[in-house]
Amino acid sequence: MNTTDKLKLDSYQEVEQVLDKNSGIYESDAPTKGEVAKFTVYKTGLFALGEKMDAPAEWLVVNKKEIKNKLIASLFPFSNNLVCFANSNGNTSILEQVDISKSVLAALSELNLIQYTESCIKIAQDNLAQLTDYAITQESIISLQTDLGDFLKNRTDRLILMEDKKTSNKAFNDLKKKTNQFLKTVLDRSIERYRQSHPDFVNHYFAARQTAKGIQHPYELMGYLTDEANGQVIGEGKVTAEKLGLRVDISPGGTFRFKSFPTGDHRLKIESIGYKTLYVPIRRFQSKPCKLNISLQALPLLEPHEV
Incomplete structure (x- = not known):
């Protein structure tokens, strides 16, 4: 064959x-x-x-x-x-x-x-x-x-x-x-x-x-990040795969990619300045890349204190 x-x-x-x-x-x-x-x-x-x-x-x-x-x-x-x-x-x-x-x-x-x-x-x-x-x-x-x-x-x-x-x-x-x-x-x-x-x-x-x-895909796990309130791209920060020792930066275009990522159940930690840290549980199956669309919630602005 x-x-x-x-x-x-x-x-x-x-x-x-x-x-x-x-x-x-x-x-x-x-x-x-x-x-x-x-x-x-x-x-x-x-x-x-x-x-x-x-x-x-x-x-x-x-x-x-x-x-x-x-x-x-x-x-x-x-x-x-x-x-x-x-x-x-x-x-x-x-x-x-x-x-x-x-x-x-x-x-x-x-x-x-x-x-x-x-x-x-x-x-x-x-x-x-x-x-x-x-x-x-x-x-x-x-x-x-x-x-x-x-x-x-x-x-x-x-x-x-x-x-x-x-x-x-x-x-x-x-x-x-x-x-x-x-x-x-x-x-x-x-x-x-x-x-x-x-x-x-x-x-x-x-x-x-x-x-x-x-x-053949250029990645096994990819994500796209936007602001939960206005849908704008979040173009900075980092994504860590907990317990796997894997970490990538978020691109200016709002994406992150892991070229190689194991199958099974895992959890991602997503961090970006001005946004709440988000923990995302994922499950990746064999033979199929995983693609995520993720929204982050902005941190509230601090009120200025009167002197």
Whole structure:
């Protein structure tokens, strides 16, 4: 599978884990429960097809070379003996069929090599009684047939595996498209209905869905600060992630960014001159950057004292 497909499966795996962990939320919601079950079937099918697509074939390729070399190693002296037999008997017909150099033999295509080997075996069987003096016996014919059989089996196994991979790839793409459509038009909408009652569940679900996009963000946590009373940008101060040892400055544009920020539950301490210090609890889910819009309350102006 390519990287995009692997990200897609990672996303589906994470989505399934979120749904399983929060199954009590939609347990009594029959339509949503049925949709989740349908998604699980799709996901299971995709993983099974993915395994077929990634089934290793290197061993067959290695075996192909070894088995072909073994076949040629027994075939060339066998055919050379047939050449000697044809020359001694002046049989030009046999000579034309079997006379070949070892380099040309090694360069034959698989089909031509199979055809040539079968031709040599047939000639030997037809003339077995006259071949005793040329080191060709029933046993040597059987040995060559065995080597040819190993070569044929390896070739068949490779063709079956390649065809299976091709078929699995098409089925995977078709099911992936079907699953994407189902999520976008059905399950996503059903889960969205729980945003008011179970916001953490919904946020976690859609964070898992983002995994498939493989989006790279320049930050993992970002905030935008404004004045609670007038909405003006607050362009100075600092933000500290308590207990994490992380701290950033607030930019003149009213933003702060943490390029790297751990998942889980944390608390930010936001400080700016002229404003009340604000403590903000946050929860960041894996695979999704966290973006905050925060308003700070200005400190009351001190009344001047009369002298």
